[in-house]
Structure formats: structure tokens, C-alpha cells
Amino acid sequence: MKPAKRPPRMRAVCLLAAVSLFGSGCSGGEEQPERRSQLAVGAKAPEVQADDVLGAAVESDGRGPVLVAFLRPTTGATSAQQAAARSSAVVAQSMATQYAARGLRVVIVDAAGTEADRDELVNLAYDWHLDGVQLLGPEAGGKTAASFGVSATPVTYLIGPDGIVDQRWAGTLSAQAVGPAVQHAVK
Amino acid sequence: MIGINQLKEELVLRTTVGSTARKAPPRTAAAFIRGVLRAATAAALTAGALVATAGAAQAANTAYYVDCSAATDGSGTQASPWNTLATVNARTFGPGDQILFKRGATCTGQLYPKGSGAAGSPIIVDAYGTGAQPKISGNGVPDAVYLYNQEYWELRNLDVSNTASTTAVRTGVRIVLNDFGTGDYYRIKNLNVHDVSGDLTKASVGISLDVYGTTTQTKFHDAILDGNTVRHVDRTGISNSTTWNCNPGWTGVCSGAGTANAFVPWTGIVFRNNTISDTGGDGLIMRNLDRGLAEHNTVYDAAQRSMENNAGLWTVAGDGDVIQNNEVYRVKRQPGTDDGMAFDADIAADSSVFQYNYSHDNEGGFMLFCGQCANATGGGSVVRYNLSQNDKSRFLYAVGQTSSQVYNNTVYLPAGSTTKIIEDGAGKTTKVALDSNIFYNLGTGGYSYENAAKAANYDWSNNTFYGHHPANEPTDPGKSTADPLFTNPGGGPGGYGLQASSPARGSGLVITNNGGKDYNGNPVPAVCRPDRGAFQSSSFTDSSCSPLLANGTFDSGASAPWTLSPNAAVTTAASHNGGRSLKLGAAPSTGEQTIAVLPNTTYIFTGWMKTGAATDTVELGVKNHGGSQLVAPTTSTTWVQKGLSFTTGPSTTTATVFCYHNIGGGSAYCDDLQVVRK
Numbered sequence: 001m002k003p004a005k006r007p008p009r010m011r012a013v014c015l016l017a018a019v020s021l022f023g024s025g026c027s028g029g030e031e032q033p034e035r036r037s038q039l040a041v042g043a044k045a046p047e048v049q050a051d052d053v054l055g056a057a058v059e060s061d062g063r064g065p066v067l068v069a070f071l072r073p074t075t076g077a078t079s080a081q082q083a084a085a086r087s088s089a090v091v092a093q094s095m096a097t098q099y100a101a102r103g104l105r106v107v108i109v110d111a112a113g114t115e116a117d118r119d120e121l122v123n124l125a126y127d128w129h130l131d132g133v134q135l136l137g138p139e140a141g142g143k144t145a146a147s148f149g150v151s152a153t154p155v156t157y158l159i160g161p162d163g164i165v166d167q168r169w170a171g172t173l174s175a176q177a178v179g180p181a182v183q184h185a186v187k
Numbered sequence: 188m189i190g191i192n193q194l195k196e197e198l199v200l201r202t203t204v205g206s207t208a209r210k211a212p213p214r215t216a217a218a219f220i221r222g223v224l225r226a227a228t229a230a231a232l233t234a235g236a237l238v239a240t241a242g243a244a245q246a247a248n249t250a251y252y253v254d255c256s257a258a259t260d261g262s263g264t265q266a267s268p269w270n271t272l273a274t275v276n277a278r279t280f281g282p283g284d285q286i287l288f289k290r291g292a293t294c295t296g297q298l299y300p301k302g303s304g305a306a307g308s309p310i311i312v313d314a315y316g317t318g319a320q321p322k323i324s325g326n327g328v329p330d331a332v333y334l335y336n337q338e339y340w341e342l343r344n345l346d347v348s349n350t351a352s353t354t355a356v357r358t359g360v361r362i363v364l365n366d367f368g369t370g371d372y373y374r375i376k377n378l379n380v381h382d383v384s385g386d387l388t389k390a391s392v393g394i395s396l397d398v399y400g401t402t403t404q405t406k407f408h409d410a411i412l413d414g415n416t417v418r419h420v421d422r423t424g425i426s427n428s429t430t431w432n433c434n435p436g437w438t439g440v441c442s443g444a445g446t447a448n449a450f451v452p453w454t455g456i457v458f459r460n461n462t463i464s465d466t467g468g469d470g471l472i473m474r475n476l477d478r479g480l481a482e483h484n485t486v487y488d489a490a491q492r493s494m495e496n497n498a499g500l501w502t503v504a505g506d507g508d509v510i511q512n513n514e515v516y517r518v519k520r521q522p523g524t525d526d527g528m529a530f531d532a533d534i535a536a537d538s539s540v541f542q543y544n545y546s547h548d549n550e551g552g553f554m555l556f557c558g559q560c561a562n563a564t565g566g567g568s569v570v571r572y573n574l575s576q577n578d579k580s581r582f583l584y585a586v587g588q589t590s591s592q593v594y595n596n597t598v599y600l601p602a603g604s605t606t607k608i609i610e611d612g613a614g615k616t617t618k619v620a621l622d623s624n625i626f627y628n629l630g631t632g633g634y635s636y637e638n639a640a641k642a643a644n645y646d647w648s649n650n651t652f653y654g655h656h657p658a659n660e661p662t663d664p665g666k667s668t669a670d671p672l673f674t675n676p677g678g679g680p681g682g683y684g685l686q687a688s689s690p691a692r693g694s695g696l697v698i699t700n701n702g703g704k705d706y707n708g709n710p711v712p713a714v715c716r717p718d719r720g721a722f723q724s725s726s727f728t729d730s731s732c733s734p735l736l737a738n739g740t741f742d743s744g745a746s747a748p749w750t751l752s753p754n755a756a757v758t759t760a761a762s763h764n765g766g767r768s769l770k771l772g773a774a775p776s777t778g779e780q781t782i783a784v785l786p787n788t789t790y791i792f793t794g795w796m797k798t799g800a801a802t803d804t805v806e807l808g809v810k811n812h813g814g815s816q817l818v819a820p821t822t823s824t825t826w827v828q829k830g831l832s833f834t835t836g837p838s839t840t841t842a843t844v845f846c847y848h849n850i851g852g853g854s855a856y857c858d859d860l861q862v863v864r865k
Contacts, residue, residue, distance in 0.1 A: 090460045090484075091483075091514070094485045097464075123290070127414075174543070174545075176514070176545035176706055180576065
């Protein structure tokens with residue numbers, strides 16, 4: 001999942017559309033997401049093209065190493081979902097801090113079922129002190145989550161350099177679980 | 188070392204904070220501002236942001252707006268915001284009030300709003316608009332954000348710094364209670380505290396809660412610090428302190444202005460989801476708490492500048508603190524210092540639990556036991572289901588601790604490592620049971636005891652020692668030196684899980700009150716034998732397992748099937764776990780149980796014991812097993828684990844195990860006894 005600069009005009013369009021797409025650029029905000037079955041370890045990761053909430057482009061041909069955490073941090077989530085999202089984000093940030101220089105990319109996807117408030121997500125990116133972590137959303141219909149077959153949060157995927165899902169963790173992300181695996185993945 | 192640890196707990200007291208001259212701060216860009224989120228968006232979104240309860244000034248439940256980029260100091264409404272902290276500080280706020288700072292704006296000086304909220308109606312300091320957090324730039328004031336004898340406050344979503352050209356005692360955020368009584372309800376959430384130019388005394392902290400005074404017993408209650416980032420601060424990241432600190436287990440401290448203040452532990456204190464980095468000294472200190480909780484925190488690059496002893500995350504003079512699911516890495520051990528480890532049960536800390544933590548690459552190692560430093564009496568620490576990977580110096584630095592347990596941890600030391608498993612020292616006694624751990628040691632570090640006799644204070648059972656085997660490797664009745672067959676040692680998918688053929692599967696000891704889950708949150712058995720190490724890889728069904736020794740905990744209150752001397756009985760007077768133990772009266776006094784065994788089979792018998800006086804001896808033992816009677820004695824007056832192994836004869840089908848008070852006129856106690864097949 002490679003952060004990439006797009007032409008300014010296209011990036012602006014994407015922001016207005018406020019969607020992320022798979023394999024179709026940023027012109028398909030009205031598309032209904034195609035929900036896959038839950039992505040399993042060993043499966044090929046889907047391609048991702050999106051803008052994070054601060055406007056930086058995220059593009060992926062499915063290859064990693066990348067850590068993708070699907071969380072429910074925003075209004076409308078249960079307090080338990082929000083608490084799990086906060087703890088998971090701390091771990092995701094820790095992985096970015098330690099391993100970004102070795103090629104790891106870290107993405108948090110707001111997996112709200114309904115399109116979240118963009119302002120809330122923008123503020124979240126600042127208030128959670130995300131540095132080197134990209135926050136995706138809001139998404140109409142939760143397209144990224146649908147492409148990964150995510151039906152419950154938190155769930156986190158570690159995608160290897162070959163684009164294959166290396167690990168999948170359900171529940172609050174823990175450093176002790178993900179740390180050694182990420183360390184191995186970036187070797 | 189002791190002296191240094193006493194220094195470690197120095198309390199530097201300050202009382203009042205005055206205002207300081209303010210100057211315009213440098214307008215540095217937030218590190219992560221990027222993309223197309225820009226002022227236009229923020230401005231457009233600001234207008235309709237938070238609920239504005241525009242009302243009369245000083246009325247409760249009012250939202251006051253502060254925009255330090257505004258040209259004029261307004262009335263505090265969103266349309267006419269205040270523009271200086273001085274205006275905010277001159278106001279006494281009431282229950283339900285909100286003080287909202289505009290995102291993207293910077294206020295300089297000290298934020299010191301007055302007043303208190305009420306139960307269910309706290310005063311909230313927060314941000315409004317969209318974009319980067321509002322900045323409070325202290326510019327060298329003692330405390331950039333300050334509250335004094337106030338309660339029911341929430342501080343959220345602020346960027347706080349406090350830089351100066353010279354260092355002094357400084358904090359980013361300090362809340363003080365001084366002869367106040369109980370201060371209730373504090374929430375500090377999502378603050379970004381950074382660049383605090385403190386000196387290297389422990390009074391300089393990123394976020395600090397402090398109790399002062401000597402006349403009114405005072406404490407914090409219900410304080411939660413959640414999701415804060417603290418970086419590049421001197422000296423400490425997050426901590427608390429109190430003058431009401433005469434912990435009964437540490438009577439030497441009593442530093443309350445020369446007065447022996449009572450011990451008033453704080454309650455309901457939680458440190459959660461905080462990220463602390465680049466601290467001059469310690470990362471996070473939990474002082475004088477009653478069942479404090481630190482979880483899901485990340486601490487790294489601590490102890491960067493202080494040349495005293497510092498650690499990543501530690502507890503002192505508390506009771507029952509729980510430290511769990513934290514990651515601590517790259518804590519520095521400065522030259523000439525002893526510490527620099529991830530975790531520490533420090534002076535007078537009692538019954539702390541360190542579990543499910545991930546420690547790696549810390550120069551001072553994984554764990555410090557210092558409960559009895561400074562002539563204190565701390566002990567009872569439980570260290571379980573942690574992963575220590577590539578830690579340096581030593582796994583456990585033991586300089587005084589009683590009745591502690593270190594079990595089911597996984598320790599990985601790579602080739603080239605010189606990390607010791609144990610470093611014992613300081614002239615203090617550490618009594619600890621180490622059970623069911625896996626030490627995967629590809630380096631050359633071993634076991635360092637202050638003298639040979641002290642090695643006996645470490646009771647080892649059912650540990651795996653793989654790799655390096657120094658001459659003084661511990662004896663362990665359930666020792667395994669076989670490769671535990673990690674799935675992928677050193678990291679990787681599965682990492683330290685156990686392969687199907689691992690000898691570490693199902694060969695650990697059953698630990699009473701083991702917390703119920705492993706490092707990954709998977710259940711661990713309470714009856715069946717668990718795996719060794721931090722990961723429960725094998726499946727189990729407790730209902731299908733029967734312990735070889737029945738009623739080894741005595742926690743039901745019944746004594747059967749034990750056969751007891753007339754002066755022996757199950758008691759609630761002492762317990763290692765679960766509330767009851769077997770009390771043995773004046774010697775001779777015994778409890779015996781005959782168990783079914785297999786011929787030509789080796790078993791391990793372990794249990795916890797203590798005596799009423801050091802002149803007494805109590806022992807656990809086995810007889811009638813087809814060999815000579817074997818015993819494992821102790822004179823310890825604090826709970827210690829002892830164990831032995833025995834091999835049955837060729838036709839033996841039963842054996843008798845016992846706990847026996849054989850010397851002394853007082854009492855002795857036995858608890859948590861078990862027999863497992865080797």
C-alpha cells in the first residue's frame with residue numbers, strides 16, 4: 001500500500017467524493033461495495049486506492065508489508081468498540097514508529113457501517129496523534145471493509161510483501177501479538 | 188544500589204505556581220499536517236462544530252470559546268471568543284461548563300482555570316473546529332496547564348508544550364491537591380504533551396498528579412489518563428506523587444515535610460493507551476496506588492538523559508497494581524546506573540501483577556524486583572505471560588522481594604546476547620518461584636548470585652532452559668533442556684507458539700489463580716497441565732483432567748482427603764492464594780495424603796510454605812513411593828515455593844506426600860500443593 005501523490009485536481013475530486021475504491025480510481029463513489037467473505041490468512045489481499053482523511057493518497061496493488069486495522073472509532077460505535085479502537089490505534093502507531101523505516105505501512109480504516117462524519121475523523125487523526133499512520137474514511141458503505149470481508153471490529157490484517165495475508169487478528173490489537181509478526185514481516 | 192534507589196524515590200515538593208511573562212511561541216507546523224486538509228476546510232467546519240450553549244458568563248453549563256488567533260478579546264461566545272489565557276484564568280467555572288479552544292490556534296502562557304465541577308457535571312476543556320489540536324505553549328512557565336485543589340475536570344485534545352532556554356522544575360500538565368481531602372473525577376484524554384524543558388529532578392514531568400500537605404489526608408480518586416502522547420520531556424513522562432506516603436511497608440519514607448503522614452493510597456487510578464517516548468528519565472511511575480491499573484501503554488526511548496536509575500513503567504508503594512498489555516522498548520541504561528529495565532516492582536510495592544506485556548530491546552532488561560529496597564517490605568509480585576525479547580543486561584534484576592512468582596513467561600535471547608537470566612544483588616534477599624517459563628537463550632548469559640547461598644532463594648520448577656547451559660544453571664525438578672519448538676523463534680507468524688510436537692506442551696505447573704488466559708488472551712487450564720511459556724498452544728478440557736493430588740489449595744475449607752495431626756487444620760489465618768491454607772501446629776504436626784502413581788515414573792511435588800518464626804522448619808516431602816523419603820524444607824517466614832521430584836519403584840502404585848512442621852513451637856503453613864508427572 002504505497003502512499004502516492006496524485007495530481008492535485010484528482011485528489012480534490014477524491015476528497016469531495018469521500019470514498020475509497022478498489023481498482024477503479026476515485027470516480028465510483030456511488031458504487032455499492034462488493035462484500036467478500038472474510039479475508040483469511042493465505043488469501044490474496046485486495047487492491048486499495050483511496051485518500052486518507054488528511055488527503056494523502058493511499059494506493060496499493062495489494063502488496064505489503066502493510067498493517068491494516070479496521071476499527072469503529074466514531075460516533076455511533078459502542079463504547080466498547082471505541083475503547084478497542086483507541087487501544088488498537090496505539091499499537092498501530094507503535095508499529096509505524098518502529099517499522100515504517102523498514103518498509104511497513106500502517107493504515108487504519110474507519111469501518112463504520114454508515115458514512116462517518118469527515119470532521120470527526122479529521123480531528124481523530126490529530127487527537128490520536130497519528131504520525132505515519134493513515135486513517136481511511138469516511139466511506140460510503142464501508143467499501144474497504146467490504147473488500148476485506150470485515151463484519152466485526154476490531155480486526156487487523158498483516159499483508160506480506162507478496163500481497164498475501166500473513167496474519168489476521170480479531171479483537172483489540174495487542175503489541176505483544178503483532179509486534180513479533182511485524183518485525184518478521186519487515187525483515 | 189539501595190542508596191540510588193532511595194534517590195530514585197526522592198520527592199521534590201513544590202507548592203505554588205505563579206504566572207510568568209509570556210512571549211509569542213514559535214509557530215512550528217504539526218509534524219503530521221499534510222494532504223489537502225487546510226485552513227479553508229478547517230474554517231468552514233469550525234462554524235458549526237460543537238454545541239454552543241451561549242449564556243451568561245459564569246452561569247453553569249456554559250460553553251466558553253477561546254481563539255487565541257482572534258484579534259480582540261471577546262465575550263467568550265463562539266462569535267466573540269476570548270483570545271488570551273489570562274481571560275480564561277480570571278474566570279471561576281462551574282459544573283457543566285466547557286472551555287473550548289479553537290483548533291489550529293496557539294495560546295501562550297499558563298492555562299490555570301479556576302473552579303470545580305460536580306458529580307455528573309464536570310468542567311470540560313476541549314477543542315472546537317476541525318484540524319490540528321489547539322496549542323497551549325507554556326513558554327517556560329512552571330506548569331503549562333495547572334489545576335489546584337479542583338475536582339471534576341476533563342482535559343481533552345490539547346497540544347501542550349513548555350519550552351524554555353534553560354531547564355527548571357517544569358511540567359506540561361500538573362494537577363495539585365494540597366490538604367484538600369479526596370479529589371474526585373479527573374479525565375485527561377488525548378493530550379499531546381511534548382517538549383517540556385524540565386530539569387532532571389523527578390518533579391519535572393509531562394503529566395503529573397500531586398498531593399501535598401500535612402494537615403488533611405488527601406488523595407486523588409477516579410483519575411483516568413487515556414490516550415495521551417508524551418514525548419521529549421524531562422524528566423518523567425507521566426507520574427504521580429503524594430506526601431501522604433507512610434506506607435506501612437516502607438516506614439523510612441515519610442517525607443511529608445518532616446511529618447510522618449499517614450498512608451493514603453489513591454483509588455480508581457488508570458493509565459491507559461498512553462504513548463510515552465524520549466523521556467529524560469522514567470516513562471510512567473505509579474506511586475502509592477490502591478489497585479492502580481496501567482494497560483495498553485507504549486513506552487519507548489525512556490531514560491535518555493538522566494544519569495540516575497530509571498525504568499520504563501513501574502510501581503512503588505502501591506498495593507495490588509496491575510500492569511498489563513503494555514509495550515516497553517529501548518529503555519536506556521545509562522553508564523554507571525543499575526536500572527534501565529522495562530518494568531519494576533519497586534520499594535514497598537505489594538502484590539503487583541505484571542502480565543501480558545511485551546518487553547524488547549531494553550538495555551536494563553525486563554524486570555526489577557526492588558520491593559525490599561530502602562528497608563521496605565514489598566513483595567508478592569506476580570509476573571506472568573509476558574514476552575521478553577532481546578532485552579539486555581538481565582531478564583530479572585533481583586535486589587529484594589519476597590513471596591513472588593514468575594511463571595509462564597517466554598524469554599528469547601538471540602545469538603550474541605550476554606543477557607543474564609538472573610542478576611541477584613544489593614545484599615537483599617529475593618525469594619521468588621520461577622515456574623513454567625521458557626528461557627530460549629542463544630547467547631552466553633547465565634545466573635549471577637551475590638553469593639552461592641542466595642541461589643537457594645530462587646525456586647525453579649518445570650522451566651525450559653534451552654540453548655546456553657552455564658555450570659550454575661538452576662536445578663529444577665521439572666527441568667527441560669529440549670528445544671521447545673517455537674513456531675518461529677525471534678518473531679514471525681506464530682512466533683513463540685509451540686509446535687505440535689513441542690515438549691513444552693502440557694508440561695507446566697498448574698498455578699492457582701493464574702489469571703485464566705495466556706499472552707494472546709486464550710484460555711489457560713486451571714486443572715489440566717498448561718503449556719510452558721507465555722502461549723497456551725495445546726487444547727485442553729479441564730473437566731476431563733483430575734489432579735493427582737486432591738484438595739491441594741484447601742480453599743473449600745475441607746481437609747479431606749488429607750490426614751491431619753490433631754493440631755493441624757485448614758485455616759483462614761494465612762493463605763498464599765485463595766483465602767485458606769493448611770495450618771500445622773507446634774512440631775510435630777503434619778498433613779499427609781496418599782496418591783495413586785504409576786510404577787517407574789517420575790513425579791514432581793511442589794507447594795508453598797512458611798513458618799511462624801525463623802527458628803521453625805517446615806518441609807514438604809514424599810515417602811512410601813518405592814525409594815528413600817525425600818523432603819524439601821524451609822525456615823522462611825514469608826511464603827516460599829519448594830519442590831522435589833521422586834521416582835516410583837518398579838511395583839509402586841501409591842505414594843504418600845506430606846507437609847510436615849518438624850521443628851519449632853509455633854505454627855507453619857502449607858498451601859497450593861500439587862503433584863504432576865514429569
